[in-house]
Amino acid sequence: MAQSFLEELKAELPEDADVTKAQLEGSRIVIYTKTPEYFADHPDLIKKLVSRYKKRIDLRAHPSILLETATAEKFIKELIPKEAEITDIIFMPEVSKVIIEAKKPGLVIGKSGKTLHELKRLIKWAPHVERTPSIPSQITKVVRNVLYTNAEERRKFLESLGKKVPPKKLVEEESGEKWVRVTALGGFREVGRSAILVQTNESQVLVDCGVNVAIESVQSYPYFNAPEFDINTLDAVIVTHAHLDHSGLIPYLYKYGYKGPVYSTPATRDLMTLLQLDYVEIAQREAKKIPYTQKDIEDAIKHSIAIDYGEVTDITPDIRLTLYNAGHILGSSQVHLHVGEGLHNLIYTGDLKAEGSRLFGPAETEFMRLETLIMESTYGGKADFQPPRGESEKRLFEIIEEAIKTKAKVLIPVLAVGRAQEVMVIIEEFARRKKLENSFNIYLDGMIWDATAIHTAYPEYLSESIRQRIFHEDENPFLNPIFKRVGSQKERMEVIESSEPVLIMATSGMLTGGPSVEYLKHLAETKKNWLVFVSYQGEGTLGRRVQKGWDKITLENEKGKQEVTEIKLHIETLEGFSGHSDREALMRFAEKVSPRPDRVLVCHGDNNKCLDLASSIHKAFNVDTYAPKNLETIRLR
C-alpha cells in the first residue's frame, strides 16, 4: 500500500521537483530531492501535500548534493552566532540530517526560523536543533546518542511504522462494525502498575505500563496475562509520564518481543530512562528479581517517538494521538485519543495537578472533542483536602530557620523526579530572599541531581514564570550554587557527620530503600533533627509506618544484620506540595473540562477514593461514571 502511495505522490509533483525518494517515516512523509531550491521557490507545493495527506512533510536532500561534512560544519559555525553556544554537531548521512546541540537553541533557529532556513539552503543537510542541558545530563546524552548512532536502524523502524499507518485517504472503507473499548490492566482501584489497554476493531494501544515498586510479588505488574492482552498484536504504547508506576515496565515489553513505537514527550522519554536504569540497578544491587536489562531500556529508546504537547499524530490507522499538559511532573501528559473519523474521543489524565504548581502550568481542560474522560483519583476521597501551598511553604521555612538555629538536619525523602524539583525551587527562592547561600547547604542525593539536569534540557515544559526567569532573566533556579550533589558514600557520611545545619533531599520518596533510608538511620535518634514528608506514602512502605508514628523501626545495617533504630526526630508532613490535585481540585477539573464528557471513568486511587470520586462526579454533573476494577473492560462505543 505504501508503495502505491509513493508512486502516487511522485506522480503529483512536477518533474523539476526531482524527487528521488518519498516515504512514510512514522507519521511523517519524508521526501528526498535533488533540487530543494525548487521547493523553496514553490512554497505552495508542500502546503498542498500537507493539506492533501494530513501529514507533516520533511523535505531532505539527496545525498549527492549534501555539502561535505567538514565544509558544512564550517558553515554552521560561521552562520550561527557564538552566543548560541554550540556544544556538538552530529551528521546523520543515513537521513541527510545534522543535529546541532546548543545551549541557546533559540539563537540557532533565529527569528521565525530564519537562521536555520538560511543554513539549510547553504549546507543542504536538514538541521535539527537540540538544547544542551545547563546541568550536564548523562541520561539525555545517552538517549540522544542511542538515537543518533542507530540512524539507519531507526530509519527502517520509522519506515515500517509508516507502512502500518498509511495516510487516511488510502485506508479502505471498513464495512464491519466499529467499536472502542478500554480494559483496566493495572492501577484501577489502586495506585501503582498503571496500564490501560485501548482496543478498537482494528487497533491495540497500551497507555502506560507501570510497576508497583512498593510491593514485591506478581501483583506489582499489570495483568499481562489478561486474555485480551497480546504483545504480538500491540500497535503502539503511550507513556503519560516518567514515574515508574506509569513507565516502569516499558522495557519489559521489548524484552518480551514488542517491536512497536513508544510515544511520549521528549522529557518523559529521558526521565523514564533515568528511572528505569535506576530501577534495574537497585534490583541488581539488592539481588531482587531483575525484570529486564539495560539492553531492553536501550531498545525502548530506539523505538521511542517523542512528540510535543499539541502535536497531532496518527499512531494506528484509526487512532490519532495528542498529548496535553497534565501539570504533574516534567513532560507529564494527558493522552487524547481520537478514534475513527469522529467515532470516539478519549482523555486519560495520567497523574494530574490540575491547578499547576510553581514548576508547571495548569493542566489543559479545553479539547476539540471529548466523550470519555478517564481521570486519576489519588486524592479523590471526600476527606482528601490539601492545605494551600503557601501554608506548607511557610511551615517549611519555619523548619529550615529552626534547623539553622539549632544546627539540626532536615531530611526530605523525595522521588527523584517531581516533588524534588518543586521543593528545590521553593527553597531556592527562600534562600535567595534570606541570603542563606553562605550559611546553609542543600544536599541532593540519589539521582535528584540527574533528574534536575534533565529539567534543564527541556525548560519549555516548565511553567511560564520559570521559563520567563530562565529565558529572559537568564536566572535558572536549578543552577543556584546552594545545591550540592552527594555522589559517594564518603560524601554522604561527611554530610551526616557535619556539625552544620543542612537540608538533605534524598531518594527514595517513601523510604523503601536508597540514600533516604540511610540518612534516616543516622538522623533518627537525634531529637532536634527533622523528617519532612512532602509526598504520598504508599500503604506498606516504611514511609507510611513512620508517618503513622511507629517509634521503632528495624533496618539492615552495613553487615546485613537487623538493627533497631528509634525514631526520635521531629516528623512533619507537608501536603501542600503534592503533584496531585486534591479532591476539590479534581472536582473543579471535572467540571471545567470542555466539552463535557458523556462518561467519566475513575482510576489511580485506593478503592474507596475511586468509588467516592466516581459517585460524587455523577451526582454533581449528572454524567455516567464508573470506577472499573482491574481486568474489567468497558465498551466506549
Place this chain on the structure above:
Amino acid sequence: MAQSFLEELKAELPEDADVTKAQLEGSRIVIYTKTPEYFADHPDLIKKLVSRYKKRIDLRAHPSILLETATAEKFIKELIPKEAEITDIIFMPEVSKVIIEAKKPGLVIGKSGKTLHELKRLIKWAPHVERTPSIPSQITKVVRNVLYTNAEERRKFLESLGKKVPPKKLVEEESGEKWVRVTALGGFREVGRSAILVQTNESQVLVDCGVNVAIESVQSYPYFNAPEFDINTLDAVIVTHAHLDHSGLIPYLYKYGYKGPVYSTPATRDLMTLLQLDYVEIAQREAKKIPYTQKDIEDAIKHSIAIDYGEVTDITPDIRLTLYNAGHILGSSQVHLHVGEGLHNLIYTGDLKAEGSRLFGPAETEFMRLETLIMESTYGGKADFQPPRGESEKRLFEIIEEAIKTKAKVLIPVLAVGRAQEVMVIIEEFARRKKLENSFNIYLDGMIWDATAIHTAYPEYLSESIRQRIFHEDENPFLNPIFKRVGSQKERMEVIESSEPVLIMATSGMLTGGPSVEYLKHLAETKKNWLVFVSYQGEGTLGRRVQKGWDKITLENEKGKQEVTEIKLHIETLEGFSGHSDREALMRFAEKVSPRPDRVLVCHGDNNKCLDLASSIHKAFNVDTYAPKNLETIRLR
C-alpha cells in the same frame, strides 16, 4: 499427572481387585478389572474411592472376561421382561459397554436397578439403557449412532479430557492471584447470538454460542474477534438450550479448530442437532453463506457430554458445572458454575420460564451457593405484561371453534422447538374434551414433528403432570392421532386446498422463511382465516411487520418473482403461551432465588428492557445490578 494418579489408585486397591487399568474419562474414573465380583462383594471399596476422589466411578470388565456378544445378547433378552420393548442392543467392546435401547427403560433397570445389576453380573458388559422415543426420531438415532460407532475415538477424547481435569486433591496449590470474570460476547442488550465467556486465572469457558437468524450480517455472530476470545485455549463449552440463538454456532467452533467438550442435557444435544442441521440446510437451499457443514455438526456430537439436571461435573481444574431446570423448552438449563474452592458461584439462567408451563416444571430457584446471577430480560420491560395462560387458552379455543364453524384455516407460526409442543398439548386436551378427533385435524409442518419425536425420547424432562400421564396412565399427548405430519410440498398443497377447517402449526416462528410463510401466502387473502402469533416476533422480521398491521407484503413466488400478498385474514397475538417469564415473573424469580446473589447482570433483551430490569431489581432488592454491553468484561472476583 494423570499417570501418577493411576499408580496411586491402583496402589490403594487390594491385589484381589485385579485392576488392569484405571483412567479418567471426562470427569469420571473408569476402572477395568478382571474380578468385578470382588468389587460386588466389597461395596465399600467403590464408596471409599468416590469420597476420596470426589468423582463418579465406572467399573468395567477386562475384555478377556466379557461374555461373547451372541451369548450376552441371549442373556439380555431372557432377563429383561418383554414389556420393556427392547428395540436395539449395541455392544461397544472398546469400552466393555452394551447399550440397550428400550421403549420402557424403567423395566430394563428394574426396581432400584436390580435387573440391570443382575444383568451386569451375568454378562460382565456394563449395561447402559437409553429410551427409544415413542415417535421414531431420526435425529436421536443419528446422534446416538455417532456416539456408539465412534466409541474408540470417543474414549480417547474422554481420556484426554480426564487428564486436563485431574481430581482435586492432585491439583497443586496455585500461589498466584485467583480471579473470575465474564465477557459479553453476544446477546447483551439484544436478543440473538447469545455467548458468554467465563474466564478465571486458569480456565476459559464459553456458555452458549448462538446466531441471530433474524439478520444477515457479521452482526449475527457473537464477537469471536473479541481480543480475549481464543478458540485454541478454550477449555469447555456449555449450552443452555437448543434454540439457535443459543446453540446455532456450536459446530462453527469445531470448524475453526475447537477440540474440547460441549456440555448440555441429552435433550438439548439432540434438539440442537436437529436445529443446526436445519439451519445449514436452509442456508444451502437459499444460497446463503453456509457457516459450517454436517461434518462439523457431527464433530460437535462426538465431543458432546450429556449431563442431567443436578449432576455435578468438574469441567476444568477450577470450575464445577451443574445444570438446573430453566422451564423454557425441553432440556433447557440454568448453568451453575462453582469456581475454585468457594471462590465464586454463578448462575446464568439462559432463557427462563420461571413459573413453568404445561410442559415444564418451574425453574429451579434454590442453589447451594450463589454470588452472581446473570438473567435474561426478553420481557423485562416495565410494560411487559403477559396475560394469564388461561385467558390465552380460552381465546385460542374460541378461534378454533369459530374456524370449525366457518370452515376456516388457522395458521400458527412456531419455532419447531418449544411453543409448538406447548400449544400441541393444550389443543390436544381441548380436542379430547370436545371430542374433535374426527372433525378437526392439526397439521404439523417443518420439523415440528421431528422436534416432538425428541420430546418422546426424553419425557423425564417434562413437567410432573405430563410425566404422570405418560408413565402411569400410558397416555402420551404427543401420540394423539389428531396430529398429522406434513412431509412434502404435495401434502402441503392438499392441506391448503382442503375445504375442511384445519389448524396448521408451521415453522419458522417469525415468518422469516420456511413453510409458515408459504401457508401465509395462500391463506392471507381469505378473510375468514386466522393467523395466530404465540411467540416473540423479532425486530425486522416479517412476523413483526404483519403483527404491526402491514396490510400488504411482498414475497417471492415459486419462480423467484416478487409478488404482493394482501393481508386480509384475522391476526391475533396470544401472549400467554410464552416460553419466557414476563416482567412480573422475572422480578418474582429475582426475589425468590436463594441464596440472594450479591450482583445481578441482565442480558437477552432489547436495550431498554435490560436497563429497566437491572434498575428495577437494584431498587427492589438492593443488590448491585448491571446490564453489560457486548464486548464488556465484568470482574466477578
